[in-house]
Structure formats: C-alpha cells, structure tokens
Amino acid sequence: xxxxxxxxxxxxxxxxxxxxxxxxxxxxxxxxxxxxxxxxxxxxxxxxxxxxxxxxxxxxxxxxxxxxxxxxxxxxxxxxxxxxxxxxxxxxxxxxxxxxxxxxxxxxxxxxxxxxxxxxxxxxxxxxxxxxxxxxxxxxxxxxxxxxxxxxxxxxxxxxxxxxxxxxxxxxxxxxxxxxxxxxxxxxxxxxxxxxxxxxxxxxxxxxxxxxxxxxxxxxxxxxxxxxxxxxxxxxxxxxxxxxxxxxxxxxxxxxxxxxxxxxxxxxxxxxxxxxxxxxxxxxxxxxxxxxxxxxxxxxxxxxxxxxxxxxxxxxxxxxxxxxxxxxxxxxxxxxxxxxxxxxxxxxxxxxxxx
Amino acid sequence: xxxxxxxxxxxxxxxxxxxxxxxxxxxxxxxxxxxxxxxxxxxxxxxxxxxxxxxxxxxxxxxxxxxxxxxxxxxxxxxxxxxxxxxxxxxxxxxxxxxxxxxxxxxxxxxxxxxxxxxxxxxxxxxxxxxxxxxxxxxxxxxxxxxxxxxxxxxxxxxxxxxxxxxxxxxxxxxxxxxxxxxxxxxxxxxxxxxxxxxxxxxxxxxxxxxxxxxxxxxxxxxxxxxxxxxxxxxxxxxxxxxxxxxxxxxxxxxxxxxxxxxxxxxxxxxxxxxxxxxxxxxxxxxxxxxxxxxxxxxxxxxxxxxxxxxxxxxxxxxxxxxxxxxxxxxxxxxxxxxxxxxxxxxxxxxxxxxxxxxxxxxxxxxxxxxxxxxxxxxxxxxxxxxxxxxxxxxxxxxxxxxxxxxxxxxxxxxxxxxxxxxxxxxxxxxxxxxxxxxxxxxxxxxxxxxxxxxxxxxxxxxxxxxxxxxxxxxxxxxxxxxxxxxxxxxxxxxxxxxxxxxxxxxxxxxxxxxxxxxxxxxxxxxxxxxxxxxxxxxxxxxxxx
Numbered sequence: 001x002x003x004x005x006x007x008x009x010x011x012x013x014x015x016x017x018x019x020x021x022x023x024x025x026x027x028x029x030x031x032x033x034x035x036x037x038x039x040x041x042x043x044x045x046x047x048x049x050x051x052x053x054x055x056x057x058x059x060x061x062x063x064x065x066x067x068x069x070x071x072x073x074x075x076x077x078x079x080x081x082x083x084x085x086x087x088x089x090x091x092x093x094x095x096x097x098x099x100x101x102x103x104x105x106x107x108x109x110x111x112x113x114x115x116x117x118x119x120x121x122x123x124x125x126x127x128x129x130x131x132x133x134x135x136x137x138x139x140x141x142x143x144x145x146x147x148x149x150x151x152x153x154x155x156x157x158x159x160x161x162x163x164x165x166x167x168x169x170x171x172x173x174x175x176x177x178x179x180x181x182x183x184x185x186x187x188x189x190x191x192x193x194x195x196x197x198x199x200x201x202x203x204x205x206x207x208x209x210x211x212x213x214x215x216x217x218x219x220x221x222x223x224x225x226x227x228x229x230x231x232x233x234x235x236x237x238x239x240x241x242x243x244x245x246x247x248x249x250x251x252x253x254x255x256x257x258x259x260x261x262x263x264x265x266x267x268x269x270x271x272x273x274x275x276x277x278x279x280x281x282x283x284x285x286x287x288x289x290x291x292x293x294x295x296x297x298x299x300x301x302x303x304x305x306x307x308x309x310x311x312x313x314x315x316x317x318x319x320x321x322x323x324x325x326x327x328x329x330x331x332x333x334x335x336x337x338x339x340x341x342x343x344x345x346x347x348x349x350x351x352x353x354x355x
Numbered sequence: 356x357x358x359x360x361x362x363x364x365x366x367x368x369x370x371x372x373x374x375x376x377x378x379x380x381x382x383x384x385x386x387x388x389x390x391x392x393x394x395x396x397x398x399x400x401x402x403x404x405x406x407x408x409x410x411x412x413x414x415x416x417x418x419x420x421x422x423x424x425x426x427x428x429x430x431x432x433x434x435x436x437x438x439x440x441x442x443x444x445x446x447x448x449x450x451x452x453x454x455x456x457x458x459x460x461x462x463x464x465x466x467x468x469x470x471x472x473x474x475x476x477x478x479x480x481x482x483x484x485x486x487x488x489x490x491x492x493x494x495x496x497x498x499x500x501x502x503x504x505x506x507x508x509x510x511x512x513x514x515x516x517x518x519x520x521x522x523x524x525x526x527x528x529x530x531x532x533x534x535x536x537x538x539x540x541x542x543x544x545x546x547x548x549x550x551x552x553x554x555x556x557x558x559x560x561x562x563x564x565x566x567x568x569x570x571x572x573x574x575x576x577x578x579x580x581x582x583x584x585x586x587x588x589x590x591x592x593x594x595x596x597x598x599x600x601x602x603x604x605x606x607x608x609x610x611x612x613x614x615x616x617x618x619x620x621x622x623x624x625x626x627x628x629x630x631x632x633x634x635x636x637x638x639x640x641x642x643x644x645x646x647x648x649x650x651x652x653x654x655x656x657x658x659x660x661x662x663x664x665x666x667x668x669x670x671x672x673x674x675x676x677x678x679x680x681x682x683x684x685x686x687x688x689x690x691x692x693x694x695x696x697x698x699x700x701x702x703x704x705x706x707x708x709x710x711x712x713x714x715x716x717x718x719x720x721x722x723x724x725x726x727x728x729x730x731x732x733x734x735x736x737x738x739x740x741x742x743x744x745x746x747x748x749x750x751x752x753x754x755x756x757x758x759x760x761x762x763x764x765x766x767x768x769x770x771x772x773x774x775x776x777x778x779x780x781x782x783x784x785x786x787x788x789x790x791x792x793x794x795x796x797x798x799x800x801x802x803x804x805x806x807x808x809x810x811x812x813x814x815x816x817x818x819x820x821x822x823x824x825x826x827x828x829x830x831x832x833x834x835x836x837x838x839x840x841x842x843x844x845x846x847x848x849x850x851x852x853x854x855x856x857x858x859x860x861x862x863x864x865x866x867x868x869x870x871x872x873x874x875x876x877x878x879x880x881x882x883x884x885x886x887x888x889x890x891x892x893x894x895x896x897x898x899x900x901x
Contacts, residue, residue: 006368006707006814013703043853049864051677069853072864077736077849080589084743088750090853175577177587213496213577215869218471225472225490237869245673245872248473350405355577 041067042286045082046095047075048273052306060293066286075101075179082110082278092281093290095137097273100183102134103339111276116288122295122313126334127272136272136335137294138309141235141328142184143268144259147223151230158262159188159269162230163203171204172219172231175212176349180234184269185348186341187331191266194344202352212355217241217249224252234271239308239321260328267331271338272312369813373711376704377726380781383741384729386748387599398594402601406584410601414580416498417505417573418566424506425562429513430555432655434547437521438529438539440637441649448518449893451652454659455511456885458842460571461862461878462508463501464871465663467575468670470495475666496576505566507659512565513558516793519896520554521547526635552619557789560616564785567609568734570845575866581605582734589736602737609732613725664882670875678876687880690857693772694840697779698787698833704780705787705832710817713795714803724792731785735846742778743850775850782846783839787832794828795821827895834892838885 046053049072057068071078075096082089082105094105105111111133119128119135127136144156155166162171174181188197209228214221219231220241241253260268275294277287293299297315304311305319317323432451441447457465468474470493477493480486495503521529528550532542548555570582581601589598640648705727712724730738802824806816822829844859851860858877865874 006372010372010703010707013699049868071851071853072856072860073848073851074867076586080740081743081849084740084747088747088754177577177583217869221472222490226487227490246473248478252473347401350401355579
C-alpha cells in the first residue's frame with residue numbers, strides 16, 4: 001500500500017504550478033534576470049494604447065539595438081504601482097496623457113529632472129515641466145464642436161459664453177470624473193482665479209443638455225441626435241470620428257464643425273501626452289535616448305498624425321486634417337499648473353454637482 | 356490507540372495547511388487595513404459632505420434591483436426548464452447559462468453600441484424609414500440601463516444553482532405536489548420557492564457581490580458607486596485613507612449581506628438521505644403555454660446572448676484585419692494559461708479548507724471557511740495593491756539576500772506571473788470554495804464517517820472517498836473560476852508583468868480609448884472560450900450521479 005501524505009501532494013501541486021509559471025510567455029525582457037551580459041533595454045510604463053506606438057518602439061529598437069519593454073495600464077494605477085515599487089522599480093519611463101497626471105507623478109517624487117539639449121530644442125517651454133521632469137510629446141486642444149445647421153459660427157466666442165442663458169439646455173459635456181474636464185477647470189483657475197472657475201462650472205452645469213454620460217465621442221453624437229447644439233471635446237476624438245471605420249460615425253462628424261474658443265481672449269485649452277524618466281530608473285541613458293527619438297521631427301510626424309494630434313516639435317507641420325481646421329491661439333500657461341490646481345478643480349466640480 | 360493518534364496527526368496537517376492558506380489570503384487585506392490608521396485629511400470630509408450619500412444610494416439601488424430581477428428571471432427560467440419540456444429544451448438547458456460568458460463590461464459596451472445614435476437600430480430607423488427618435492428611449496447609460504446589463508449577464512448565477520437544485524433534489528416534493536392536484540403555479544409558489552430558498556439565496560448573493568465589485572460597467576455609464584469612488588479617492592485624489600474608509604464601508608455592507616444570507620438560508624440542511632436521488636422528470640407542455648414558455652426562453656436568450664454576440668460579430672468583421680496578428684495568439688495563450696493555473700490552485704486550496712471546515716466541529720473550521728469569501732468582497736483593485744505591497748515586502752527580503760550573496764538586486768517576485776496568480780487565488784477562492792462546499796454539503800459526512808469507522812485516515816478517506824463523490828462539484832468549481840479569471844480586469848491591469856497582455860486587458864485598452872469596434876475581436880475570443888467552458892460545465896453537471 002502506498003501512502004499519500006497531504007503535505008507531499010500539496011507541495012507537488014505547488015511545484016508544478018511554479019514550473020508552469022516559468023512557461024509563461026511574458027518572462028522575457030525586463031522580468032528575466034540574467035546576470036551574464038547586460039542587455040540594452042528600456043522599460044516603459046504607459047497608458048497609451050495605440051498600435052503606432054508599438055511600431056515606433058520597434059523602429060527605435062532597430063535603430064539603436066535598445067529593446068523597449070512595456071507595461072500598459074491605466075495612468076492612476078501605474079502611478080500607484082511606481083509609488084509602491086519605490087527604489088526597486090524596473091520602470092524607467094512613465095508615459096501618459098494629460099499634464100495633470102504627469103504633474104501628479106512629479107509631486108509624488110516619482111520622476112527626475114533630465115538635461116538634454118535635444119529635448120529642450122524640440123519641445124517648447126510651456127509644454128514641459130518647469131524642472132524638466134516631464135516632456136510633452138503630442139498636443140491636443142479641447143475644442144467646441146457645433147451643429148452646422150443650428151449654430152452659426154458667429155454665435156460662438158468663448159468657453160465662458162457657453163454659460164450664458166442663450167445656451168440653456170444645449171451644452172453637452174462629459175462627467176467631472178474625467179481628467180480632461182478637470183484640467184480644463186484647472187486652467188481656468190490659473191487664468192481667472194478660483195471664483196471665476198467655479199462660476200464657470202456652475203454655469204455649465206446649469207446649461208447642460210443632459211446629465212453627463214459617455215465619452216467625448218458620445219457628446220458629438222448627442223449633437224447629431226438633437227440632444228444639444230454644442231459640445232466640448234478633445235480635438236483628436238473628432239479626428240477619429242471623421243476617419244472611423246463605421247460610416248455612421250463619419251456621417252455624424254460631417255454634420256459638425258470645430259471651433260477654437262477664446263481666440264480674442266485667453267486662448268484655447270490645450271493639453272499633452274507626455275513622458276518622464278522615473279526617479280529610480282536603471283536605464284536612464286536609454287530612457288533619454290528614447291525620449292529624444294520620440295521628439296525628433298521624423299517620429300513626431302507619424303506619432304502625432306496617427307492619433308490626429310498636434311506635434312509638439314515646432315519644425316513639424318500638423319497633418320492635413322488639422323491644418324484644415326486652421327491655426328489657433330493657445331492658452332498661455334505652463335501646463336504644470338494644470339496639475340497644481342487639479343485638487344481644487346475636482347472640489348469645485350463636486351461642489352457645483354457636476355456629475 | 357495507534358489509529359487515533361495517527362488520525363489526529365493527519366487531521367492536524369489539514370488544520371495546519373488551512374491556517375497557512377488562510378493567513379496568506381488574509382495578508383493582502385490586512386496590509387491595506389493597517390493603512391486605516393494613516394493620517395486623516397480633508398478629502399474624507401469633502402467626500403462625506405458631497406458624495407457619500409450618492410454612492411450609497413446608487414450602489415444600493417443597483418444591487419437591490421439587480422438582485423430582484425435576477426431572482427425573478429433566474430428562478431422562473433430554472434423552474435420552467437427543469438419542470439417542462441418545450442421545443443429545443445435540451446439547448447435551452449445550457450443555452451440560458453451562456454450569458455455568463457459575456458463579461459458585463461463587454462455587454463455594456465455592446466449595448467451602448469447598438470442603441471446609441473450611430474448604432475444599428477437608430478441608423479436603420481433613420482436611413483431605411485426616415486424616423487428620427489427621441490434619444491430618451493435609447494439611453495442606456497443610466498441606473499436602469501446598468502440594472503438591465505447586470506441582470507442580463509448575471510442572472511445565470513441564480514439560474515444554474517437553482518436549476519441544479521430543482522433537477523436533482525426536489526423531484527419527490529414536486530411530484531407529490533403534482534399528485535395532490537396542485538396546479539403548476541401553486542406548486543411553484545408553495546413548494547418550489549420555499550425548498551429552493553437556499554439555492555436562490557446562494558445564487559443571488561454571488562450576483563450582489565459581482566455588482567458591488569463591478570467597475571467596468573458603472574465607470575463606462577458614468578454612475579458613481581462605491582467602486583468608482585474607491586478608485587476616484589485612491590487614484591484620482593491620491594488619498595489612500597479615504598479609499599480605505601470607502602472600502603471598509605463596502606466590506607461592512609457585504610458582511611451584513613453574508614450574515615443575512617446565512618439567516619435566510621436557515622439551519623436546514625438538504626443532504627442526500629440515500630445515495631440514489633431521482634432527477635425531476637420534465638412534463639410536456641401544450642398549446643399557448645408551450646408558446647409562452649418558448650417565447651420567454653427565446654427572448655431571454657436573444658437579449659442576454661444572441662443580440663450582443665451578433666453585434667460583436669459585425670464589429671469583428673469591420674476590424675479584424677487591423678487587429679489580428681501573430682501577437683494575438685500570445686494573448687490567447689496568456690489568458691488561458693493564467694486562468695488554468697489560477698483555477699487549479701484555487702481548487703486545491705478550496706478542497707483543503709472546505710474539507711477541514713466540514714470535518715472540524717468547533718467554530719475554527721467555520722471561521723476559516725468565512726475567510727475565503729473575504730477576497731470576493733473586496734474590489735479587485737484594492738486586492739491588487741495589497742498583493743503588490745506584500746510581494747514588494749518579500750522582494751525587499753530577497754534583495755537583501757541577493758546583496759549578501761553579492762548579486763545585483765532586482766525585483767524577482769513582484770514582476771513575475773506568480774504575483775498575478777496569487778492575487779487571482781485571493782480574489783476568486785470564494786467561487787471555487789462555494790462550489791466545493793455545496794458538493795460536500797450534498798454528500799454530507801455519512802460516507803466519510805463510514806470510511807473512518809472502517810479505519811481509513813482523514814487524508815486517505817479524502818482521496819479514496821470524498822474526492823470521488825464530489826467530482827462534479829470540483830469540475831464545476833474549476834470551470835466557474837476559470838471563466839471568472841478569464842474575464843477579470845482591474846486586478847490583471849495593475850499586476851501585469853512587463854510585455855504581458857491578456858484578452859481582457861487588450862479589450863480594456865481599446866475600450867478606454869473609446870474604440871469599441873477594435874475591442875470586439877478580443878471580446879469575442881473571451882466570449883467563445885468562456886462559452887466553450889460553460890458548455891463543458893453543463894456536460895459535467897448533467898453527468899453528475901443522480
């Protein structure tokens with residue numbers, strides 16, 4: 001008779017699981033632990049999910065021999081993960097959209113300053129951190145889109161004008177949980193002060209066509225469906241809709257036009273997707289190389305165009321589509337301030353019951 | 356004397372392992388809970404003043420209505436399927452479980468895609484018939500919409516458990532009621548509902564936990580609930596203190612529900628009194644009744660599976676050439692692989708704890724069995740951070756060992772798949788455990804006691820008798836856990852190692868960029884694998900000794 005001991009059985013199963021875990025496909029690159037030769041690589045935590053990013057990283061590897069390893073997640077959770085990992089982190093770069101988030105990472109002491117002639121030359125002052133801890137790579141505007149039939153361009157002027165009684169029940173905008181809206185309000189706090197920003201938020205809530213719901217694209221669809229006349233949305237979402245594989249989305253987008261608000265006053269709100277070297281990066285040099293690569297004219301062109309964004313590099317022209325919307329005046333603001341005011345912005349929006 | 360001593364030592368190894376596993380499972384939660392004593396701040400006051408009431412009202416509304424509707428639909432479908440025969444009866448028996456293959460967040464994306472302005476319904480009305488409709492009637496992104504989504508994709512929990520109870524255990528009662536001249540409606544009200552109370556409550560409590568834990572649907576629909584609030588406070592405001600207060604409040608509610616469940620279930624134990632239990636024989640239906648039942652089944656199947664499935668299929672057709680690549684095979688492999696290893700471990704741990712808890716007479720065993728549920732009651736993201744903290748702590752220890760050995764310090768554990776799999780075990784142990792516990796409940800302890808009396812040890816009895824009697828429950832538990840892990844999102848997203856993607860994280864990536872069409876291919880694969888698993892589950896349950 002053979003004896004079965006519970007401990008033996010359990011140990012065997014655990015061992016089997018461990019061996020199996022070794023067969024997982026991911027254990028290449030960053031997670032492998034080879035001590036013999038140091039492989040050239042750079043590890044990236046990113047919240048961007050575009051195919052073109054993968055292609056650009058592959059090109060970078062081809063040119064430099066530096067392998068790019070990725071963890072793709074949600075921005076806030078990636079920040080939390082970097083925080084928890086602290087000194088031990090394997091992440092060299094943090095890449096996300098919205099300056100507010102990047103500032104927050106800086107605030108939590110997750111990033112470090114980088115001195116690079118190339119980056120300073122390629123990226124305008126206001127699109128990078130005051131201490132060069134993060135750098136904008138692509139630029140988007142938060143614009144007003146309007147129904148061509150119901151609204152005449154001359155009726156539109158500023159973000160503030162959308163709070164007038166004329167627009168009661170006609171403004172479409174998504175929830176306050178969304179970082180783009182938080183950053184928009186942050187920018188108003190910087191430019192006009194807290195009281196004015198709160199007044200604006202109150203006015204928008206009063207004029208909303210419906211309770212905020214869905215993403216930016218849903219606001220545009222709301223206009224087409226006749227729920228409202230104007231919507232506030234990011235420029236690239238409108239670009240995506242114009243080029244959608246769904247003909248109905250294209251139809252919706254074609255009924256609408258883009259308007260850049262506040263041209264006579266403070267300028268249109270812009271934001272970036274940007275990148276920074278982590279405080280405890282092991283591959284700092286490679287990380288800087290990748291950043292410089294991403295800001296170079298050649299890459300900027302594809303990088304921005306793929307998602308209908310504006311390149312940050314002044315030498316590079318925006319795509320034909322964006323050019324057709326015309327040049328516009330931007331908010332004169334160092335984007336760091338969006339992050340500095342974020343907490344206040346969130347509170348203001350909660351106080352005025354912006355859902 | 357010798358036998359008693361040996362029995363004792365064997366039994367102790369069960370106890371010891373149960374304790375070890377329970378501690379492992381408790382640790383991540385405890386690591387989060389210690390932060391409860393971290394310094395307080397103004398955010399909590401802000402949340403309390405402006406938002407808390409809203410969170411509670413929304414969460415409770417969602418849970419109550421979803422609970423109510425899943426019971427109505429799940430129980431009536433279970434009763435009709437087990438008691439009556441209609442055309443396609445054999446198909447409906449498992450077809451009505453299929454909606455479980457569609458994760459609610461994918462269901463939500465899909466239904467919004469169908470119903471919105473550019474969706475297929477409004478588009479055809481507009482283009483074919485020139486009808487422009489009021490958006491109010493097509494708006495699904497609100498609380499009633501979320502209740503609809505949850506009900507459609509979660510009712511199978513109630514349905515499966517109730518159905519298998521009715522089919523296998525209630526035949527004599529129901530047939531007696533029929534013999535005594537009760538009509539089918541009265542049989543249902545007076546016999547079926549009361550006897551299947553425990554099964555129904557078991558199913559609906561799973562539904563409730565799923566709804567409390569959901570992040571995908573409510574986030575997409577913009578409904579503020581506890582789970583969105585926890586994310587908002589923790590990741591949005593960077594305020595772990597408020598997040599934990601919220602998570603604590605949520606856990607408190609969940610514990611209340613679990614206690615309530617025990618009370619409602621009562622002390623009644625339904626275990627086999629003989630080893631032969633006759634299955635319920637379904638009756639043939641005729642006339643309008645047949646038609647009514649059939650159309651109920653058909654519309655339920657259409658709404659909860661066929662319609663979203665066809666919509667996704669259309670989107671797959673639109674986008675597959677962009678999405679499909681060699682890398683896609685890796686996605687499938689990764690998903691199936693972590694799900695399989697995770698489920699295997701869960702079943703093993705569940706077997707050990709369940710066996711220990713049922714054989715130990717005191718409160719300790721019951722206590723350990725309750726711990727397993729803990730992970731299921733905490734939002735995935737909170738577990739993820741707890742697990743990450745634990746593994747980083749272990750890594751610190753390993754690093755000092757490395758340094759002492761003169762090697763380069765690296766993160767070994769916290770960048771490995773083992774961390775992810777461990778987190779799955781913490782999160783989904785309850786699912787496997789419930790299945791195995793109910794298997795054990797059904798067979799009772801009579802056979803184990805007989806075997807023990809005949810001189811076999813606990814462990815030997817377990818392998819020779821117990822495990823063979825609950826084969827079905829083990830397979831069922833494995834498949835349920837497997838499907839759950841395959842669909843899991845927030846936890847996987849936080850704990851993924853470098854260059855490691857699963858079908859669920861891929862789906863999320865597209866969906867979070869508002870590219871719902873591109874998300875369809877990976878969604879479709881999740882659904883197909885889950886559906887296949889569910890089909891196997893059905894086969895297993897059918898084959899179980901009746």
